[in-house]
Amino acid sequence: MNVTALLLAQVSLAFDSPMAWGIGLGFAGLALRLAPRVAWQKFGLFAGLIGIALIGVALPPLGDALPQVLFWLMAGLAVVASGAAVTARSPVYAAIWFAVSLLGTAGLFLLQGAHFLGIATIVVYAGAIVVTFLFVLMLAQPEGHSPYDRISWAGFAVPIAAIGVALVIGTLVSSLPNFAPAAHPDEILHDAHVARLGGQLFAKHLVSVEVIGTILLVALVGAIAIVIQGNPRRKSVTQEGGTDL
Amino acid sequence: MIEPQILIILVKVVIVIGGLMTAAAYFVLLERRMAAWVQDRVGPNRVGAPLSQLNKSWKDLRLFGLGQPAADGVKFILKEEYTPAHVDKRLFVLAPISILVAALATFAVIPFGSVLPNGLFWDEPIDMAVSSGAGVGMLVVFALSSIAVYGVILGGWASNNKYSFLGALRSSAQLIAYELPLGLGILGVILATGSLDLDKIIAAQAETGWWFAFTQPLGFFVFFVAAFAEAARLPFDLPECEQELIGGYHTEYAGIKLLLFLVAEFLHMIAASFLIVMLFFGGWHFWFITGSEANPGWVHAILRIAVLMTKIFVVILFFMLVRWSWPRFRFDQLMAFAWKVMLPLGLINFVAIAVIDQVKTMSGDSIPGIDLMCAVAAWGVCIAAWVVISFAGPLVADNLPRLDLDPFDVDSQI
Numbered sequence: 001m002n003v004t005a006l007l008l009a010q011v012s013l014a015f016d017s018p019m020a021w022g023i024g025l026g027f028a029g030l031a032l033r034l035a036p037r038v039a040w041q042k043f044g045l046f047a048g049l050i051g052i053a054l055i056g057v058a059l060p061p062l063g064d065a066l067p068q069v070l071f072w073l074m075a076g077l078a079v080v081a082s083g084a085a086v087t088a089r090s091p092v093y094a095a096i097w098f099a100v101s102l103l104g105t106a107g108l109f110l111l112q113g114a115h116f117l118g119i120a121t122i123v124v125y126a127g128a129i130v131v132t133f134l135f136v137l138m139l140a141q142p143e144g145h146s147p148y149d150r151i152s153w154a155g156f157a158v159p160i161a162a163i164g165v166a167l168v169i170g171t172l173v174s175s176l177p178n179f180a181p182a183a184h185p186d187e188i189l190h191d192a193h194v195a196r197l198g199g200q201l202f203a204k205h206l207v208s209v210e211v212i213g214t215i216l217l218v219a220l221v222g223a224i225a226i227v228i229q230g231n232p233r234r235k236s237v238t239q240e241g242g243t244d245l
Numbered sequence: 246m247i248e249p250q251i252l253i254i255l256v257k258v259v260i261v262i263g264g265l266m267t268a269a270a271y272f273v274l275l276e277r278r279m280a281a282w283v284q285d286r287v288g289p290n291r292v293g294a295p296l297s298q299l300n301k302s303w304k305d306l307r308l309f310g311l312g313q314p315a316a317d318g319v320k321f322i323l324k325e326e327y328t329p330a331h332v333d334k335r336l337f338v339l340a341p342i343s344i345l346v347a348a349l350a351t352f353a354v355i356p357f358g359s360v361l362p363n364g365l366f367w368d369e370p371i372d373m374a375v376s377s378g379a380g381v382g383m384l385v386v387f388a389l390s391s392i393a394v395y396g397v398i399l400g401g402w403a404s405n406n407k408y409s410f411l412g413a414l415r416s417s418a419q420l421i422a423y424e425l426p427l428g429l430g431i432l433g434v435i436l437a438t439g440s441l442d443l444d445k446i447i448a449a450q451a452e453t454g455w456w457f458a459f460t461q462p463l464g465f466f467v468f469f470v471a472a473f474a475e476a477a478r479l480p481f482d483l484p485e486c487e488q489e490l491i492g493g494y495h496t497e498y499a500g501i502k503l504l505l506f507l508v509a510e511f512l513h514m515i516a517a518s519f520l521i522v523m524l525f526f527g528g529w530h531f532w533f534i535t536g537s538e539a540n541p542g543w544v545h546a547i548l549r550i551a552v553l554m555t556k557i558f559v560v561i562l563f564f565m566l567v568r569w570s571w572p573r574f575r576f577d578q579l580m581a582f583a584w585k586v587m588l589p590l591g592l593i594n595f596v597a598i599a600v601i602d603q604v605k606t607m608s609g610d611s612i613p614g615i616d617l618m619c620a621v622a623a624w625g626v627c628i629a630a631w632v633v634i635s636f637a638g639p640l641v642a643d644n645l646p647r648l649d650l651d652p653f654d655v656d657s658q659i
Contacts, residue, residue, distance in 0.1 A: 092402070096336075099395065119384040127391025128421070131398065135417060138402045138410070194381060194441060 020170055022054030026083075027166040033087035034158050044087075052079055070111055078104030091137045099130045116194045257375045261352050269511040270314035276565050278310070283569040289313045318504070326500040329404075336403035341498065341505035344396025348512035351389045354382040355519050356443055358550035359529050362543055370540055373550070374444070382443040383431060386520065387424075390475060394420050396509065397484065401494035412493025415576060416477065416484030422583040423474035423481075429591025430468025433461045433598040434524050447528030451537035453616065458525040460620045463594035463627035465525045467587055472517040474583070477510065478564055480571040483579060518560040522553065526560075529553040586634055597626040 025047050032044025056076075061068060081101035088094040102125045109118030201209055274289065281288025292315075293308035328337065356374035363370055374382075394417050401413020434457050435441060438449040450456050458465045474481040485493030492498075495506045522528060529535055529549035536545045574582065601619050608615055 092336075096339075096395075096399070115381045116384070119381050119388050122388035123384065123391055127388060127394070131391070131394050131417060131421065134395075134398055134402075135414075138398070195439070 017058065018054045019058035019173060022051045022056075022058060023166055023170050023173065024051070025054060026051030027162040030083055030086065031159050031162040033083070048083055052076065067111065071108070074104050074107035074111060076104075077101070078108065091140075092134065095130055095133045095137055098133075099126045102126045102130070116197060253371060254375060258353075261357070261375055262349060265349065265352060265512060265515065266508070268515065269508050270318060272511055272515070272561060273317065273507075274310060274313050275561075276568075277313075279562070279565045280569060283566070292316045321504040322501055324500040326502070329497050331405045332497060333403040333405065336399045337497075338502070340396045340400035340403055341495075341502045341509070342396075343399065344393050344509040345505045345512075347389045347393040347396065348509040348516065351386055351512070351516045352519075354385045354443065355516065356447070356523070356528070358553055359447075359535075359541060359546060360539075361546050362541065372444075381441045383435065383441040383446070386516070387428070390420075390513075390516075391424065393509070393513070396506075397494050400498070400506070404494070404497040406497055408490045408492075409494050409496045412484045412490045412496070415490075416494060419474060419477070419481065419483060419579060419583075422580060423471045423587070426467045426583065426587035426591045427471035427475055429588070429595055430464045430471060431524065432591075432595050433457075433464035436595070436598055437461070437602055443523055443528075447523055447530065448537070448539065450527040451530035451535070454530075454532055454537075455616055455620065456525060456527040456530075460616075460623055461525070461594065461598055462624050463590060463630060464598065466627070466631075467591045467594060468524065469521060471587060472521055473564070473567070474579075476513040476517045476564075478514060479568040480573050481579065482573060483576060486573055514561065514564055515557070518557045518564065521560055522556045526556055528556075590630055590634060593626065593630045597623065597630075 029044045029046070029048025029051055032040045032047060035041060035044065056072065078101045081097045081104060085094050085097035085101055088097055102121055106118040106121040106126075109115075109121060278288045278290075280286075288310070290310040291307060292310055292312035294306040294312060296303040297305050328334065353375045356372070358373035360373060361371040397416045397420070398413045401409040401411075401416070404410070434446060437457065437460070438446045440446060440449075477484050483493075484490075485495065490496070495503055498506060529552050530537065531552045535541075535549045535552055538545075541549065601622055605615055605619050612618075
């Protein structure tokens with residue numbers, strides 16, 4: 001079966017599934033949120049929230065009440081915060097929303113029993129990477145792009161990108177039941193999960209870990225070498241009338 | 246109907262939050278009394294029970310100033326909540342909330358004792374931590390302490406004030422720099438116990454009776470100093486050093502929002518003391534008193550809580566004494582200390598502990614007194630490393646202007 005036929009079949013299937021409508025509305029909302037007019041942005045928020053609600057309706061319910069509530073809290077937090085991160089005007093707000101969505105993702109990991117993965121997500125991403133982003137953003141331009149930067153091609157590119165991504169995700173989601181995930185209670189839900197993970201990393205994948213570590217070290221040394229640049233910079237500072245004691 | 250486990254957890258949460266808030270309030274009083282004692286003043290000793298407000302003929306009770314925290318709290322809450330016009334309002338509100346939430350949530354995985362035996366109203370022994378942390382308790386503490394950086398950065402940036410922002414920048418640079426030695430100090434302990442679970446780390450020390458402060462002295466020093474820096478206590482309180490930055494990242498804050506920042510700072514200090522005690526001073530363990538079995542009786546269980554609390558109190562007293570004994574670092578000294586002293590020492594400690602631990606494992610029980618020999622070896626490594634580092638990269642400890650340096654060199658160190 002070729003790709004076009006598959007896509008067409010998916011599209012015709014999509015019209016009577018709330019999931020597809022939810023995804024479509026969500027992406028339409030996202031595109032509208034990025035529009036230059038305030039009225040459109042409000043409409044986009046509305047459409048996006050309805051889309052998320054529709055997706056929620058389409059998902060199968062979990063067994064117990066407590067995991068159900070926690071899952072919806074975390075999943076909702078992650079999705080809404082990601083949307084907000086993409087559409088936030090100020091880069092500082094975008095970074096903060098990104099951190100919030102990482103917290104939601106970490107919550108989902110914890111809920112699934114992947115404790116180490118969840119905590120590592122917070123430590124590495126929210127704790128180190130996004131903080132570094134914030135550092136740079138706060139020193140740079142707090143207002144984000146100026147308006148004329150935002151509007152140039154966005155009106156054309158954003159809807160196309162949104163439609164494309166919606167199609168891809170819709171296809172993936174509609175074909176997901178075919179990939180019933182195999183349960184691995186011995187892997188991630190194991191009591192000594194961290195120890196097993198460490199064992200795998202440092203026994204089976206030792207070479208890869210070492211190579212990656214070396215590459216990172218080389219990158220670090222290179223960055224420092226670029227920053228230092230020897231003495232010429234210092235001379236230029238004094239030539240430009242730097243304070244002489 | 247609520248399940249009993251959930252009820253027990255709720256009770257634990259209420260006790261922990263209530264206890265911590267009260268403890269933070271009274272530690273403020275203790276800190277002020279300590280400061281007064283060190284500086285040969287009287288300190289706050291007046292506020293007690295204002296009985297004369299009820300009946301003119303009664304006298305006010307002073308109670309050694311024990312009413313001071315309540316008076317301070319009421320003052321903070323009733324103060325005008327002034328928000329300057331030039332701030333980013335949403336982030337300005339979010340910052341103190343996020344820092345307090347992160348500081349409080351840390352205590353969810355910290356055990357306040359060992360376990361309570363079954364009895365009174367429950368059938369199973371009760372764990373003294375709100376959540377056992379699912380075997381990664383140590384990492385949870387790390388994750389939440391890295392979240393606390395957000396409160397500082399956002400507070401400083403949202404205030405839209407140069408001094409606040411400088412304070413936030415300094416603070417985040419300091420917190421990120423000292424997280425490395427903090428982690429290296431912990432690594433030795435994790436290597437020796439093979440677990441990230443705080444309960445297991447304490448149990449490992451209780452079983453052998455060798456606290457990690459004795460067997461890993463270098464790791465202990467590195468962790469101890471880094472914990473001071475992470476809690477932003479003197480001599481590491483550059484984020485809010487009053488002489489240079491007014492109040493640092495909370496310059497623009499007032500009223501209850503400022504209170505949240507200050508309480509969070511004290512909670513960081515309490516959390517740091519808990520970690521120091523649990524990782525390096527055996528947690529609830531004390532020789533001959535507490536026993537080391539996994540399921541203690543009532544006497545041992547209560548003694549363990551008392552021992553843990555006493556240790557924590559002593560460490561906090563030490564925190565407060567250091568505050569008045571040590572001048573603040575300059576920023577270049579702070580950074581040089583983190584990267585040129587603490588980091589190498591942490592690495593040396595890690596390698597040394599790995600070697601010593603391996604020797605111990607290989608020898609098994611065949612050599613008598615192996616524990617003592619390992620501890621002596623660790624102390625030898627500690628002293629040797631300390632001497633080498635202090636000769637190899639001496640800190641510029643005087644505060645004189647460096648006239649011999651080009652201004653660019655001075656700037657590049659900052």
